[in-house]
Amino acid sequence: DTGVSQNPRHKITKRGQNVTFRCDPISEHNRLYWYRQTLGQGPEFLTYFQNEAQLEKSRLLSDRFSAERPKGSFSTLEIQRTEQGDSAMYLCASSSRGSLNYGYTFGSGTRLTVV
Amino acid sequence: GENVEQHPSTLSVQEGDSAVIKCTYSDSASNYFPWYKQELGKGPQLIIDIRSNVGEKKDQRIAVTLNKTAKHFSLHITETQPEDSAVYFCAAPGYGGSQGNLIFGKGTKLSVKP
Numbered sequence: 001d002t003g004v005s006q007n008p009r010h011k012i013t014k015r016g017q018n019v020t021f022r023c024d025p026i027s028e029h030n031r032l033y034w035y036r037q038t039l040g041q042g043p044e045f046l047t048y049f050q051n052e053a054q055l056e057k058s059r060l061l062s063d064r065f066s067a068e069r070p071k072g073s074f075s076t077l078e079i080q081r082t083e084q085g086d087s088a089m090y091l092c093a094s095s096s097r098g099s100l101n102y103g104y105t106f107g108s109g110t111r112l113t114v115v
Numbered sequence: 116g117e118n119v120e121q122h123p124s125t126l127s128v129q130e131g132d133s134a135v136i137k138c139t140y141s142d143s144a145s146n147y148f149p150w151y152k153q154e155l156g157k158g159p160q161l162i163i164d165i166r167s168n169v170g171e172k173k174d175q176r177i178a179v180t181l182n183k184t185a186k187h188f189s190l191h192i193t194e195t196q197p198e199d200s201a202v203y204f205c206a207a208p209g210y211g212g213s214q215g216n217l218i219f220g221k222g223t224k225l226s227v228k229p
Contacts, residue, residue, distance in 0.1 A: 004158075042121075042204045042219030043159065056216055091158050103149050104217070106158030 004107035006092050012113045013082055020078045021110045025094030032075050033104060034067055035091040043091055049075060082114045117142040119207050121220025128195050129228050136223045138205035139187040148188045149217070150179060151204045159204055163190070195227045 005024040013019050025032045030051050035043035046065065047057045051072040064082075069075040079086055089111050093104035118141040128134050140148075146167040151159035165172045165179045165188065172179050178191040192199055202222045209216030 040222070042206075042221050043217075045209060045216045045218070048216065058216075093158075103161035103164050104159075106151075106160065108156070108158045 004092055004094055004105050006090075006107035006110050008110055009108065010111045010113075012115060015084060015114055016081055018078065018080045019082060019112065020076050021090055021092075021112075022074060022076050023092030023107060024074045025092070026096075026105055027073075029094035029096045029105070030072070031095045032069055033093040033095075034075070034077050035093065035106075037089040037091055037109070038087075046077075079112075082112075084114045087112055087114045117145060117207050117209050117218045119205060119218045119220045121205050121223060123223060124221065125224045125226070127226045127228065130195060130197060132195055134190075134192045134195055134199070134225055134227075136190045136203055136205070136225075137187060138189070138207075138220050139185075140207040141186065142207070143183075143186065145207045147208055148179070148181060149206050150177075150190045151206065151219075153202045153204065153222075162203075192225075195225075197227050197229050200225055200227045 007022045011019055033048040034046040036046055037043045045058050046061055047067050049069040052069050064080045067077045089109040091106050091109045093106040095104050121138045126134055149164035150162050152162045153159040163174050163177050163179050165181050167183055170181055176193045181188040202224050204222050205220045206217040209218045
């Protein structure tokens with residue numbers, strides 16, 4: 001296990017379609033985060049899990065977005081009825097609360113393009 | 116809630132010179148301040164962080180300083196090299212010290228000219 005893995009790396013979809021992204025965190029990390037990053041901006045928080053519990057969710061997160069982490073391991077982020085404004089890089093990160101270093105380890109992201 | 120401002124947005128230096136990037140934050144309860152480096156096509160990578168109980172931390176050519184009174188922290192890179200060229204982001208906890216949610220600055224694009 002060498003890092004956070006995200007799939008797919010790229011996704012092009014038509015407006016109105018549903019898409020689902022997967023994140024596999026570092027195995028010993030119990031916290032998992034989803035962020036969104038648009039061009040020229042810093043990552044923007046979407047939601048985070050501690051084990052299987054979703055503990056925080058951004059107020060900016062539309063009802064079309066849902067995330068799960070059913071067994072406290074991998075997570076999925078689903079966007080329903082995609083809109084052009086959803087085009088962005090979706091980043092997953094994980095961290096271990098028990099470590100002295102609380103810093104996230106990010107994956108390489110899934111780039112979504114809605115056409 | 117927390118607000119993080121980062122300056123400058125772009126920075127160009129000659130190889131071997133130093134680079135300094137500054138961030139301010141608004142929530143006095145924030146106690147953890149990481150810096151991330153993002154290369155093209157990759158996710159951000161943690162390069163250094165500092166907690167509010169210290170004023171400075173160094174790791175080889177990289178250092179971070181924190182001024183809690185003024186609520187600002189800075190990234191210092193000495194003896195810059197072309198491979199330091201990337202976008203750098205500062206961040207602070209979103210809710211009074213919680214590490215569940217980081218608020219990121221808008222980034223600084225650093226270019227190191229050979």
